[in-house]
Amino acid sequence: MEDLFKKIISHCKEYGFIFPSSEIYDGLSAVYDYGQIGTLLKNNLRDYWWRSMTQINENIVGIDSAIFMHPKIWKASGHVDAFHDPMIDNKDSKKRYRADELIEDYLSKINEKIEKEILKAQKKFGNSFNIDLFLQTNLKVKEYKEKYDSIKERLKQALNNNDLKELKNIIEEEKICCPVSGTCNWTDVRQFNLMFSTQLGPTSDEADLIYLRPETAQGIFVNFLNVYKTGRMKIPFGIAQVGKAFRNEIVARQFIFRMREFEQMEMQFFVKPGEEKKWFKYWKEQRMLWHKTFGLDDKFYRYHDHEKLAHYANAATDIEFLFPFGYKELEGIHSRTDFDLSSHQNYSGKKMSYFDPDTQESYIPYVIETSIGLDRLFLAIICGTYKEEKLEDGSIREILSLPDFIAPIQVAVFPLVKRDGMPEKALEIFEMLQPYFYTFYDEKDSIGRRYRRMDAIGTPYCITIDQETLTHNTVTIRNRDTMIQDRVAIDNIINYLQNKLCISNKLKIIQQNARMALQSL
Numbered sequence: 159m160e161d162l163f164k165k166i167i168s169h170c171k172e173y174g175f176i177f178p179s180s181e182i183y184d185g186l187s188a189v190y191d192y193g194q195i196g197t198l199l200k201n202n203l204r205d206y207w208w209r210s211m212t213q214i215n216e217n218i219v220g221i222d223s224a225i226f227m228h229p230k231i232w233k234a235s236g237h238v239d240a241f242h243d244p245m246i247d248n249k250d251s252k253k254r255y256r257a258d259e260l261i262e263d264y265l266s267k268i269n270e271k272i273e274k275e276i277l278k279a280q281k282k283f284g285n286s287f288n289i290d291l292f293l294q295t296n297l298k299v300k301e302y303k304e305k306y307d308s309i310k311e312r313l314k315q316a317l318n319n320n321d322l323k324e325l326k327n328i329i330e331e332e333k334i335c336c337p338v339s340g341t342c343n344w345t346d347v348r349q350f351n352l353m354f355s356t357q358l359g360p361t362s363d364e365a366d367l368i369y370l371r372p373e374t375a376q377g378i379f380v381n382f383l384n385v386y387k388t389g390r391m392k393i394p395f396g397i398a399q400v401g402k403a404f405r406n407e408i409v410a411r412q413f414i415f416r417m418r419e420f421e422q423m424e425m426q427f428f429v430k431p432g433e434e435k436k437w438f439k440y441w442k443e444q445r446m447l448w449h450k451t452f453g454l455d456d457k458f459y460r461y462h463d464h465e466k467l468a469h470y471a472n473a474a475t476d477i478e479f480l481f482p483f484g485y486k487e488l489e490g491i492h493s494r495t496d497f498d499l500s501s502h503q504n505y506s507g508k509k510m511s512y513f514d515p516d517t518q519e520s521y522i523p524y525v526i527e528t529s530i531g532l533d534r535l536f537l538a539i540i541c542g543t544y545k546e547e548k549l550e551d552g553s554i555r556e557i558l559s560l561p562d563f564i565a566p567i568q569v570a571v572f573p574l575v576k577r578d579g580m581p582e583k584a585l586e587i588f589e590m591l592q593p594y595f596y597t598f599y600d601e602k603d604s605i606g607r608r609y610r611r612m613d614a615i616g617t618p619y620c621i622t623i624d625q626e627t628l629t630h631n632t633v634t635i636r637n638r639d640t641m642i643q644d645r646v647a648i649d650n651i652i653n654y655l656q657n658k659l660c661i662s663n664k665l666k667i668i669q670q671n672a673r674m675a676l677q678s679l
Contacts, residue, residue: 169556173614174193176414179191198567199566200533202566203539203564204532207423211425212398214668217394220397220398221398223374223378223380225370226358227368229368236469242352243408244349244350245350246346249345250336250343253339255408257329259409262313265309268306316328322346322349329344350408351406352405354406354418355368374403377401379498394429394430397428398425401422403421404419405418415486421533423535425527426527427527430514431496435493437526441526445530447671448668451561451667451668452542462475462487468492471495481538490529493524495524503522539564543560543561559638566616567598572608573622574624583623587623590651591651618638620638632648634646
């Protein structure tokens with residue numbers, strides 16, 4: 159899986175998806191630039207999320223708040239006092255880690271040992287294998303399980319109590335080593351604030367300390383009254399936003415999975431107090447259904463319900479994705495109670511209440527949050543669709559089986575050869591398609607090599623102009639995944655492609671899922 163991830167990273171650079179930022183100056187740690195192909199894919203993913211939220215749901219609207227915000231906002235939200243991660247350094251390798259992640263990685267290794275014992279037993283006993291009985295009676299598995307549960311509970315208590323000494327005790331007692339040096343020569347654990355600070359003002363003497371926002375949600379909360387009043391919104395309603403966020407991560411790793419500058423897609427859904435649990439369940443299910451519209455195998459997705467809740471939440475779950483480095487958070491769904499609006503009311507002195515015309519009462523709404531990183535979604539889609547196929551001639555075909563409706567280049571146009579009027583006809587068809595689709599034209603190299611390049615960037619359809627085109631006004635349209643070619647009349651190309659590339663089909667599915675779920679509330 160590590161080799162697969164390295165291939166994916168290399169593939170992203172080679173084909174113009176993602177480049178290391180400032181590469182000619184040896185790069186900048188955990189900062190990346192999207193290339194010409196990657197930008198198109200990222201835009202398509204962003205647009206799909208935005209339309210799924212604001213176009214399909216008549217009670218969800220979108221805003222675009224500023225990155226710079228009043229510093230009191232971050233005091234009210236708890237970020238100034240509580241937005242910390244426990245940091246530890248290895249004295250030999252000089253590498254820095256999050257203490258809780260070191261312990262979580264260690265727990266994962268224990269869990270892997272349990273799974274290996276289960277697989278061995280399954281092979282040994284076959285159809286007669288009883289997994290529940292095995293877990294209860296196998297001494298080695300019981301020992302692993304007891305150790306896992308004990309360490310997990312200690313970690314949970316240490317994080318809840320902000321007990322940095324206990325975190326180091328766990329690391330030392332379990333002899334958790336630095337992955338680089340292999341030693342257990344650790345510093346003490348200390349807190350590290352993740353916010354980037356800067357100054358706002360003409361001179362350093364007069365400047366105010368402000369922060370680059372670590373999340374986009376607070377821009378929604380401080381605009382709650384503006385949207386509620388100007389939009390004549392009625393609860394329940396949502397406010398969506400897409401924007402940049404910044405976190406000075408202790409360890410930014412795993413390519414674009416964890417970066418210091420990233421893009422969030424968030425929606426805060428305001429509900430009546432007491433109804434938050436049913437709406438939490440609704441959005442938990444709807445968001446999973448949304449991810450599955452990409453057509454990836456169900457094995458890539460799972461829920462992870464939080465045991466340790468954030469200070470603002472009374473329920474939380476993650477939708478996790480199976481990356482090459484394991485299941486990791488892709489999207490978070492949180493029931494944030496009325497913490498944010500109440501806190502901003504206390505700090506600002508402005509009433510953040512909603513007047514309910516049906517009950518003739520005022521109250522501060524509760525909030526259900528859906529939050530997904532656009533960069534993580536990008537990486538998930540690449541990881542879930544990248545594959546290598548061995549062809550009949552023994553060659554290897556690299557392919558991104560991207561869903562057609564988000565493909566960065568939707569159709570490519572090729573003349574079979576650079577003569578006999580084929581390039582001229584190909585350019586005519588290329589220009590015909592440009593207003594409808596992201597279209598690419600290429601006449602270099604053999605037709606086979608051109609197909610391979612398009613397969614590698616996920617282009618679902620390739621149109622080839624050949625001799626028959628010149629005599630019968632038809633072209634071949636090749637399907638990326640099956641490599642089957644259909645013969646299509648030139649006048650019918652646009653209809654043929656629109657039926658296959660239309661995003662509306664996916665939006666209809668999302669709309670139907672939402673309507674069915676709302677009826678059962």
